[in-house]
Amino acid sequence: MSKWENQKKPVVVIGGGGAGATFVRTFSQAMDASKYELIMINPLPYRICLPSTVRMVVTPTDNLAKTALIPYDKIFVNRNGTYKQGKVQSISVEGYESDNGGEVVLESGERVPYHILVLASGSFWPGPTNFPGTEEAVQKHIAEHQQDVKNAKNIVLIGGGAVGVEIAAEIKTEFPDKKVTIVHGMANLTNETYTLKFRQALEKRLQKIGVELLLDEMVTAFPPRTGPEVTTRSGKSVPADLVLVTTGPKPNTLFIKESLGDSAVSEAGFVKVHPTLQVASHPNIFAIGDIIEWNEQKQVLKAYGHASTVSQNILKLGAGQPLKNYQSMNESLCCTTGRHGGLTFIGYFGGITLGDWFTRMMKSKDLLVPESRKAMGLSS
Known part of the structure; x- marks a missing residue:
């Protein structure tokens, strides 16, 4: 029997940048709020619009230091979700069966249980x-x-x-x-x-x-x-x-590697995923954005395809249906x-x-x- 039988299944998203925010917006619109609880965790209470930063760090013109730091106030469609401010320290699957989830451990010590985990931790830019x-x-x-x-x-x-x-x-x-x-x-x-x-x-x-x-x-x-x-x-x-x-940039995945091991993260630091964007050896964990090991350029434009694929696959997984493979764009x-x-x-x-x-x-x-x-x- 599933740990989440007869209760809402928590879907936890680590990261609120281009990929994480796009997924949250997509899934909060598609999900059945009686079956799923959506939680997004990010250190900052806003998404930094990365394309704008090339001008933001050069000149105060256009007031980008305000307009391009986009708050999460209305990110959840129909308020189907919760934002939690914090930095993730580790992922724990101890005490959970492989298809039942685990817990995300924050630097504050708080533990956030998940049934489905979406990794969207982004990259470190120099x-x-x-x-x-x-x-x-x-x-x-x-x-x-x-x-x-x-x-x-x-x-x-x-x-x-x-x-x-x-x-x-x-x-x-x-x-x-x-x-x-x-x-x-x-x-x-x-x-x-x-x-x-x-x-x-x-x-x-x-x-x-x-x-x-x-x-x-x-x-x-x-x-x-x-x-x-x-x-x-x-x-x-x-x-x-x-x-x-x-x-x-370099992928922000050290905490993932330390938590899930080498089977989940490559030597270069990218998260190993199946075509369904499920993490290798972890069917209830997905990864999106520029942290995934995938033969495509790392661009925020790709986030829309990642988000759509994973949103559909979480619902298909819950319904016991075959999952969809991600298709790269030109x-x-x-x-x-x-x-x-x-x-x-x-x-x-x-x-x-x-x-x-x-x-x-x-x-x-x-x-x-x-x-x-x-x-x-x-x-x-």
């Missing part, structure tokens, strides 16, 4: 987009980075993926007289997911607005944030009174080069590149803040 875990510290972090950018004359970004490209362009848009340099370890910006034509067009776009590129170069070590210089392995030296690390990248435009790659027909008008309308104008607010039940 540098300016590495936001701390308290409200006061977040505002301090934003203000300090805005002031650092304003004061600096020579800014070097280490990493030329989408985040590095977008921050560099935001700086040059806001402060055209500053010297901005990107150091990137590949021969072209971003990565080989995208066509050479798109990547070279992006490079030309940045060079046109005055961003200097050091491609196919690696740094010997990350220098202090205040420089005074960045030295590459080939011996090139670039003056820098502000160094921004914009390399890729890769795309909407990369801004300041508030007035950018380039968009769409992975159909060998790769389509669209320019300023499309990218401005889709993203660069407001960096998806109004859309993200509406998706969480708030006004834009």
